[in-house]
Amino acid sequence: MPRKIRAVFFDLDNTLVDFLRFKRMCLEGSVEAMIDAGLKIEKDEALRKLYELYEKYGMEYKHIFDDFLRETMGEPDPKILAAAIVAYRQRRISFLEPYPHVIPTLLELMRKGIKLGIITDAPKLKAWLRLCTLKLHHFFKIVVTLDDTGKRKPSPEPFLLGIELAGVKPRECLYVGDREEIDIFGAKKVGMLTCFAKYGGAEYKETVVSDYVIEDFEELLEIIK
């Protein structure tokens, strides 16, 4: 007998939103703006250096353009630095979009009476900033962030808090995420059904076997019939 799904939880980055593409668009805009403002560098080389800095300091590193310019030109030219920051800000606000079919699918799940939640490792304000920028902040009553439990996935705490807030049993929940060892493994361990978001671009090694694998967000509607 198929299990009845009453709540669906989502990871944020690369599950609801194509974060890597978004980041790439922001950086490309910044590099073009820096070149326009007078920086002498090839676009590809600049992007390579910027990604190296993200790898070193994390994808949310605030001082990436200062560091990049210091490496590239010594003391950063404030005009070039400002051009990078403004271009980044413009794209950050304009280009953060949910994956195709995310909004109609979420609405359809709501119409079916399914509870929707977010379980993310992002800090609370960061998570809400992302949701507001995506205009998804009214879609989720349950948003579990790093600040709520102090634990990151695959620890059970964030998953268990989501389940508790939804007032359902673990086996009535589906968790959708793009990282096998973190999202799928963590959700499975607490007894949730799991769905691997293959469109997120991460490798799916099947070392942790997910109950479902989707290539398009709207396939969720076939899982929850």
Next chain:
Amino acid sequence: MPRKIRAVFFDLDNTLVDFLRFKRMCLEGSVEAMIDAGLKIEKDEALRKLYELYEKYGMEYKHIFDDFLRETMGEPDPKILAAAIVAYRQRRISFLEPYPHVIPTLLELMRKGIKLGIITDAPKLKAWLRLCTLKLHHFFKIVVTLDDTGKRKPSPEPFLLGIELAGVKPRECLYVGDREEIDIFGAKKVGMLTCFAKYGGAEYKETVVSDYVIEDFEELLEIIK
């Protein structure tokens, strides 16, 4: 015999850009977003409280929404806070525009061979961020900021540095600004010609008599014929 003007220097806020209107639009967007996100408050009351905070901490105060929400609801709801920040960021990027006739007038001055510069009390990065957002960063080779002299107008240092960078005599310069005691008095003191930007909305008391007063930016072209 009329003096030959070879360089024109500008103040930034309320001279090239309508900063007060811009700030109002950002705040209105944020207030509407907070109300949409669930805050129970009248729009006018919220705006009044926000302006009080700006008055207390300065117009560039970073934590205005945290403070406002703490006053209004106790512990800030992260959804409401994020909604305010995202709306502010969206408007900050989209609604910062030069006053009417600024761009064609600057281009016409350039065609006449006049040197253009900025002399502002803003810190260096802030000034360049503003210029980049306005897409005016390529218009000015000379940008004197607070960091360059450590002195604010009406001190002579920022004006003298601008004159030096332009390689002209003080009496060959026109300074355009919207604050009589700061911009006009300061520029006059070092021997520049002065122009009061009346459209900036500040009171013109004529305690310091400006050589020129303009109500529209393009009137500069009549001064510099």
